[in-house]
Amino acid sequence: MLINMEINPLKKKANISSEISVFAPATVANVVCGFDVLGFALNEPGDEVRMRLTEQPGIRLLKITGDDGRLPLNAAKNTVSASVQHYLRHLNRPDIGLEIELHKKMPIGSGLGSSSASTVAGLFAVNQLMGNLLTARELVPFAMKGEELACGYGHADNVAPALMGGFVLIRSYDPLDLIALPTPSGLYAAVVYPEVDVPTKDARQMIRSKIQLKDAVIQWGNVAGLVSGLFLNDIDLIGRSMKDVLVEPVRSILIPDFYKLRELAMKAGAVGFGISGSGPSVFALVKDEETGRKVTSALRKHLESINIRSLAYISTINNEGPRVL
Structure with missing residues (x-):
């Protein structure tokens, strides 16, 4: 379900920084009546990811804090690193090396998009390091891969608002059709x-x-x-x-x-x-x-x-x- 995009990753290099720290927010999914199709982003809590480019190709998950040892350090099994792998594979960049630290600042299994916040922070970080090649909306399918790994189903009602902010409606999953909704003032x-x-x-x-x-x-x-x-x-x-x-x-x-x-x-x-x-x-x-x-x-x-x-x-x-x- 990945978006078809013609991108030449060599046109842009990692020109922002060789190291970055990103916060991604918790989310409220469903919003009562909108099962799997509605969600919105909160200001707090959320998760933080620190990421740095390295000369050695490959992705290494160095550290996870705040998880009480519950999350895997295996790069293929953690939602953060696995979604980043999908992103780099899509760009055809096997030469990229990354070291990642995940700092959980929100409870796991809370119903507030804990895995989503981690995944989104990682994708946002790598996209920044690669020169912002994709928009937040274009990152959503890669984040959905992380959700599939976390709970067996790649839904978007957490990751879409976490990436795009505000209220988001998923009108369709196939093809993926995301609609940013307005937020009433004072809500x-x-x-x-x-x-x-x-x-x-x-x-x-x-x-x-x-x-x-x-x-x-x-x-x-x-x-x-x-x-x-x-x-x-x-x-x-x-x-x-x-x-x-x-x-x-x-x-x-x-x-x-x-x-x-x-x-x-x-x-x-x-x-x-x-x-x-x-x-x-x-x-x-x-x-x-x-x-x-x-x-x-x-x-x-x-x-x-x-x-x-x-x-x-x-x-x-x-x-x-x-x-x-």
Whole structure:
């Protein structure tokens, strides 16, 4: 599914730097009703990648921090280095040598696009070192290869917004068709990560393969309403559209007291509430930072009452995507 592009990599050399550090953001995928087709980028948390060019060809993953030893140092098995390999292979540059360090600054398995943030940071870094040969949009198929390695399916609802920033709609996967959506002014995301384990692969396997037409009609209407709300700068319409009758009823089982958390978030002033990605993180869209603090405080207080630790993040929508540190 890689984009066909006629590129002569010899026209540009690694003229920016021989070493670079990049931050790539966490993301909220699905945005409740848009399973695998909608996502947006956060300002925090995220991951950092340090990369340097070397004279010896090949990719070496030197160090990973913040992962408690859970991620492979094997360059072919780590999403960062594997996606970079796909990128260099596409450019026909076997002569390039790279040393990579990955610094995890966000929890693994959080439902906030942890593997996506790492992969995107690596791709953005190598693309900068190679002279910015590809656009952020053109990097998405390579990042999807990393997602395929991480969870068995190369979806784009994390990597596309992480690379492009803002809200992104994946209209089609074959051919890949990405649409950058506008962000209403003053929109915040309040995210809470309950420290429980919900593996992405397991969460995907729970989803029904067949659905009733009446449920599909409800879902189509909500996706259309959410996208319309973004274009119309209508936050209330966005909130009314944040309903999922297909995936959330199944995945919510894996999140302790999910419906109680939603009740608390809405009482605290949330516009809409749902699961971030495959969970266990949950998120609310709110109209201001103060409401975001009220929401995260209420959710964390309840989780603490049932002996579950949690982390919270309050962020405007990140329209920038990755950045050089």
